[in-house]
Amino acid sequence: MKQWLLILLALTLSIGTVNAKVNKQTVVLNVDLHCQGCCDKVMKNIAFEKGVKDIVCDLDTKTVTVTFDADKTNTEALLKAFDKIGKPATVKQQS
Numbered sequence: 363m364k365q366w367l368l369i370l371l372a373l374t375l376s377i378g379t380v381n382a383k384v385n386k387q388t389v390v391l392n393v394d395l396h397c398q399g400c401c402d403k404v405m406k407n408i409a410f411e412k413g414v415k416d417i418v419c420d421l422d423t424k425t426v427t428v429t430f431d432a433d434k435t436n437t438e439a440l441l442k443a444f445d446k447i448g449k450p451a452t453v454k455q456q457s
Contacts, residue, residue: 414435
């Protein structure tokens with residue numbers, strides 16, 4: 363009985379790790395950021411876009427770095443999301 367439980371547990375864990383693979387991409391965007399409120403607005407809204415995994419707003423360089431799951435979204439969709447909140451963005455660097 364213990365063997366079956368261990369086998370079942372091993373199978374469950376291996377299935378979980380297969381599904382955990384994410385096709386991550388990162389894009390650095392130039393955004394017209396005037397103040398901390400602009401960064402807050404970006405962080406509140408863009409963080410909830412489908413596929414976004416991480417977002418970093420840098421007020422000094424006026425850039426936003428977004429890491430996202432490329433299977434769920436793309437750069438064009440992110441740019442539209444920035445437009446939608448009144449903060450048009452352009453691609454500075456993509457990897």
